[in-house]
Amino acid sequence: MNPLPAPGRLPIQLGKLTRREFRERMASGDLRLGIIPVAAVEQHLEHLAMEHDWRSVTLVASQVAERLYPEAVTAEALLAGVSEHHMRHAGTLTLSPGVFLAVLSDLIDSMTRAGFQHLLILNGHGGNVVPIASALDQFLRRFQINLQFLSYWDVLTEADANDLLVSGHRLPEDLPGHAQEFETSIALAAFPENVRTEALSAQSDPTPSAADPARGALLLERIVGRVTRFAQEMLKNERVATLPPFHP
Numbered sequence: 001m002n003p004l005p006a007p008g009r010l011p012i013q014l015g016k017l018t019r020r021e022f023r024e025r026m027a028s029g030d031l032r033l034g035i036i037p038v039a040a041v042e043q044h045l046e047h048l049a050m051e052h053d054w055r056s057v058t059l060v061a062s063q064v065a066e067r068l069y070p071e072a073v074t075a076e077a078l079l080a081g082v083s084e085h086h087m088r089h090a091g092t093l094t095l096s097p098g099v100f101l102a103v104l105s106d107l108i109d110s111m112t113r114a115g116f117q118h119l120l121i122l123n124g125h126g127g128n129v130v131p132i133a134s135a136l137d138q139f140l141r142r143f144q145i146n147l148q149f150l151s152y153w154d155v156l157t158e159a160d161a162n163d164l165l166v167s168g169h170r171l172p173e174d175l176p177g178h179a180q181e182f183e184t185s186i187a188l189a190a191f192p193e194n195v196r197t198e199a200l201s202a203q204s205d206p207t208p209s210a211a212d213p214a215r216g217a218l219l220l221e222r223i224v225g226r227v228t229r230f231a232q233e234m235l236k237n238e239r240v241a242t243l244p245p246f247h248p
Helices: 019-028 052-067 097-113 126-143 158-164 181-190 213-235
Strands: 033-038 072-074 118-123 146-151
Touching (some): 033 097, 052 072, 052 181, 097 126, 118 126, 118 213, 158 213, 181 213
Parallel strands (some): 033 118, 118 146
């Protein structure tokens, strides 16, 4: 559940604004950056709720928008992603790449038509990376805005893994990995009800047992801080997408 905004502050979730509030914020020039989180609902081993990718990217996007207030809002996260590689585990939801990209394109279109010149696609699922990266230059040609794509874990480095993980330090095998120490630590810190602690050690992969909520909180702090800096660079026009050329 999203907390109520502080007195005098409007919500940072796009869907919680009225049309008047949005219109007036956009007209004032205060609101300049839109965040589009994309995620997945899929198997996360035996111990972690399948909503993890959606829950984690929603959390990061919301905290970044809070730090950037009043200049940013976040849309609701796109719940399902490209997860065909997890479909042997019943309960996983997947979209075909074409459908996923069509929905994402329409979301970008909606926010561009609303007036945003800076949009950040914030990703929380590894299976979405290749489809989005392959379509990004087409999106840039079509929408002609400062459109950036970032997986939230990409702001972390091997030095962060060495500092805050104990089960392994390889990128991307251990950070972000999949439902292992990194993701489980974040869940323990931010939404512990999603972790079935009794199942942590009762599975073939032992690495989730190394998860720690205190280190998860430190990981989240670094992620939110660095994604916020990434977005600030967008707003300052220090990070501007290069628009691909059209054929002469």
